[in-house]
Amino acid sequence: MDNRTGEIEAFLRSVDAGSFAAAAQQLRQTPSAVSRSVGRLEARLGVRLLQRSTRALTLTPEGEAYQRRAQAILHDLDELEASFTADRAEPRGRLRLNMSAPFGLHRVLPVLPEFLERYPKVTVDVSLNDALVNLVDERTDIAIRHGPLRDSSLRARKLGSSRWIVAAAPCYLERRGTPNKPDDLDAHNCLNFNFRRSIEGWSFRVAGALQQRSVSGNFLGSSGEALRVMAVSGAGIVRLAHFLVGADIAAGRLVPILGSCHDGDTEDIHALYLGQGRPSARVRAMLDFLVERASVTE
Known part of the structure; x- marks a missing residue:
């Protein structure tokens, strides 16, 4: 050097x-x-x-x-x-991985020990953050992003798509009633994020056209996991990815609502990384592992 x-x-x-x-x-x-x-x-x-x-x-x-x-x-x-x-090197060194708290907690962290066992010379440095970060400023190797890709300077590997689900706890619906159409949400407490997202509002299909609808409520959270916990506790209605609330719906802790109005409302998930050339061995190993073990199909 x-x-x-x-x-x-x-x-x-x-x-x-x-x-x-x-x-x-x-x-x-x-x-x-x-x-x-x-x-x-x-x-x-x-x-x-x-x-x-x-x-x-x-x-x-x-x-x-x-x-x-x-x-x-x-x-x-x-x-x-x-x-x-890269072709002959054994993956080694620190790999900085950034992703949303829900995706990390529900999809990546449960399987990450397999990666560490497979590549013992790699140290994985994980940051869970639902807000967007700049890969260069934060010295991040891979960032998992949800929604449309906007930065053409980044390369991407698709990890799948997840359906959006609008849901609430049974106790909330018993107390406040069940909305039958998107306009009914005006009379309900909708839990939302406290930061700007790539697409603002909640998407619904009205008369065959997809529309973004503003909602309001008395709780804003910095992560989907925080909104999920509040919804399960009966605080209000949420719109979250299926991979996050699927287990709660299966267990009856949450009830999906307005399903016919947001059928086909999905969000692509990608692993993004920097560089024009061939990525390092550790980055390639993690990208392949994420596609293999953390892909989303629901």
């Missing part, structure tokens, strides 16, 4: 770790060596990238801009080297 690449790595590790000492542990260097590497980088660029204090390191505006570009450059370098070694 040449001096410039080493300085960039020292800078990025220091930002991630929050201190030169923590970065030094990861890089197997001394804290002073890491600090000098970052100092040389700043001197060459002629700008301050990090504000130092006794408590923490803080990015300057110039540091934030440099971090984004540097992450992309190192990722491209990894992709370039991986393209020459």
